[in-house]
Amino acid sequence: MSKSQHRPVLWSWLVSVLTVVGLGLGLGSGVGLAPASGAPSNFALDRFTDRPQAPLDPSAMVGQVGPQVVNIDTKFGYNNAVGAGTGIVIDPNGVVLTNNHVISGATDISAFDVGNGQTYAVDVVGYDRTQDIAVLQLRGASGLPTAAIGGEATVGEPIVALGNVNGQGGTPNAVTGKVVALNQSVSATDTLTGAQESLGGLIQADAPIKPGDSGGPMVNNAGQVIGVDTAATDSYKMSGGQGFAIPIGRAMGVAGQIRSGAGSNTVHIGPTAFLGLGVMDNNGTGARVQRVVNAGPAGAAGIAPGDLITGVDNVAITGATSMTEVLVPHHPGDTIAVHYRSNDGGERTANITLAEGPPA
CATH class of the missing domain: 2.30.42.10 (PDZ domain)
Structure with a gap:
């Protein structure tokens, strides 16, 4: 057995992508997502009223958005495990937005900045585990390319999701898709503790977000971030998997609260x-x-x-x-x-x- 092991816990801490075990009804349609173990569902695809827009070029988006991304590596000293995820640079002095589940429980965090090729030690500024958002500070960073923040997602618009898929490091991987539904909810269960968590108000896209993508940007045709890659159904192992993202407006709101030092019953600072x-x-x-x-x-x-x-x-x-x-x-x-x-x-x-x- 390898000395390092993966940690099968809530929000899939190590593979850094949520596993969906349930999904709320979409837009009052009365139609839910098929069970994660079944075939991928495309229940929302027939809701498009406009002519579908052309898919985006993933390689072009990697060139445009990739330098604004960091690959996050984590170590869990208490159980000798490792993990990986992604982050979005939101300030040139090294402030990074990511999912809380990417760094939760980690005893050591480092980040590789794709833009300048440097690896940084990381401090956790704060987090909101109920919103699955965390803000990190790269020690000693300055002059980093920062992400362009977009507006609200719309059903039918093409997107590209970027991330550190499977913890491969280096240039981010990119997958394309379309927004198929808004205001979706997912829930997950910690296989070790039995604890349950849920997250609502998510963007759903027919993009196969994979382990390691969590915390990465979901961008529109202008390369603007419209969501934070957060969850995937079990069908991400198949073509046509469904991905979920936290809307960027909500994520930036939580990040702003964290950066201002305004702790609460859900937001932890320091x-x-x-x-x-x-x-x-x-x-x-x-x-x-x-x-x-x-x-x-x-x-x-x-x-x-x-x-x-x-x-x-x-x-x-x-x-x-x-x-x-x-x-x-x-x-x-x-x-x-x-x-x-x-x-x-x-x-x-x-x-x-x-x-x-x-x-x-």
Whole structure:
């Protein structure tokens, strides 16, 4: 077995592309996307009312937009895994927009700037895991080509999606397609913890976005970014797969909040508070501890695998997702009260000072 391994978790952290397990109804049509294991659906294609526009030239878009892209590489020191994704340069001094799931959990992040061929160490400025948006800072970067930000997508318009497909590095890969629907919703399940996440208001395109493309630009015929590549159905392995993107207006709004330092219950600014636990759902009654990081704050406080976390600071914990959410407003150095039921059945509370850890 290779020393490095991929990590099969929510939002497909390592392959950096969401796996869709469900999809909301599209535009009130009453027609949903076929199950991910089935054939690709083209249910929205017959909605076009205008003559279809000619497809874009992917090689031309790579030449135009590629220099505004970074390839992101991640390492996960706690389980010896690696990952890859893509980012969009939005400021010449090295500010990068990407998906939160690209960098979530990473203990080391680097970025290769396609425009100048340099590799940079990366700091996480902040993130909103509910919107799947993160903002990164490339250390020491300046004078970088920046992306042109476009307007709203329209059904039927041709697009090109660019990204670091399969973590190949170098020049971005590009795939073409058309916007087939707007305001779509996807959901995904963490195969390790059972936690569920959903993301709505997405652009759907008949472009086969693939692992590693997450965080990359979806552009229009002018090379302007209209979306952030975010998710793909399981059919991305086949020709004609469906891809999803966060509309750029929404993504830039979240990025602006992060850059202004305006934290909230969903937006985290700066270093991430680290408890040092891996948890899973427990049928709506707490979060079951699966693993404890050696020398981490929770382990030092006596919490062990098999214990059941029932609350934090008297806020009830209903599962893995709520365990993550309750920590979002906290920072390293904060002290929290963790309420839990130990393996021996005793109800306990541990006052734990949070350390600095990887982004949530």
